[in-house]
Amino acid sequence: MSPAENTAFITGGTGGVGRAVVARFLADGYRVAVPYRSESEWKALASAHEDAGRSGALRGMVADVTDESSVARAAAEAASTLGGIRVLAHIAGGYKGGVDVERMEARDVRGMIDLNLLSAFWAAKHVIPHAKRTGSGRLLFVSSRGAVEFSAGAAAYAASKAGLHGLVGTLARELRKDGVTANAILPSVIDTEANRVSMPKARFDDWVRPEQVAALLAFLASDAASAVSGALIPIYGRA
Secondary structure, three states: OOHHHHEEEEEOOOOHHHHHHHHHHHHOOOEEEEEEOOHHHHHHHHHHOHHHHHHOOEEEEEOOOOOHHHHHHHHHHHHHHHOOOOEEEEOOOOOOOOOOHHHOOHHHHHHHHHHHHHHHHHHHHHHHHHHHHHOOOEEEEEOOHHHOOOOOOOHHHHHHHHHHHHHHHHHHHHHOOOOOEEEEEEEOOEOOHHHHHHOOOOOHHHOEOHHHHHHHHHHHHOHHHOOOOOOEEEEOOOO
């Protein structure tokens, strides 16, 4: 295996889902780079994987995933320190809802588009050249059940995630001759601390666990999934 073949660039890696994805990829022998904004969240992640940090298997760099130049710098730094990037796992994203379209503010619409769609676009754009060089690149994205089953008050979120689906399908077409695949997974509610706080009366056991999300992404990153591209894969648990 060449040095670049077990390398991953994981956006949102310091969040509730991202931490599980980082842990899984490290356990699978990857060298991982994580762009981050919160120093305290990065320190918590690095503390949980001290051995990986000491060995250089886990690297972090400050970046704003909604800003192209920032993402470009982070991807270049990651490729330089890891020896390449084969896998993009784009976990970064967010939700803001509860407001009907007629009452939505422009800043909230733009915020959802920037965080859920443009961030994915910039991450893909600046990882693609590195993924192509490996001949087996994987572009992986976390979308949402809310992009295919709509809820009142969540128009901007749904639109941003539906736009992500268009990006994934287009990437699959553009890169099919380069050995690079592009896929998205569509979780229902993920069992994170933040979601438990916001929905305290829900049945947590019905939700998807972060480790299950990580396992699906790890499969899509593997050689066994080389024939899968352009897929939108549900992972709903019992929710």
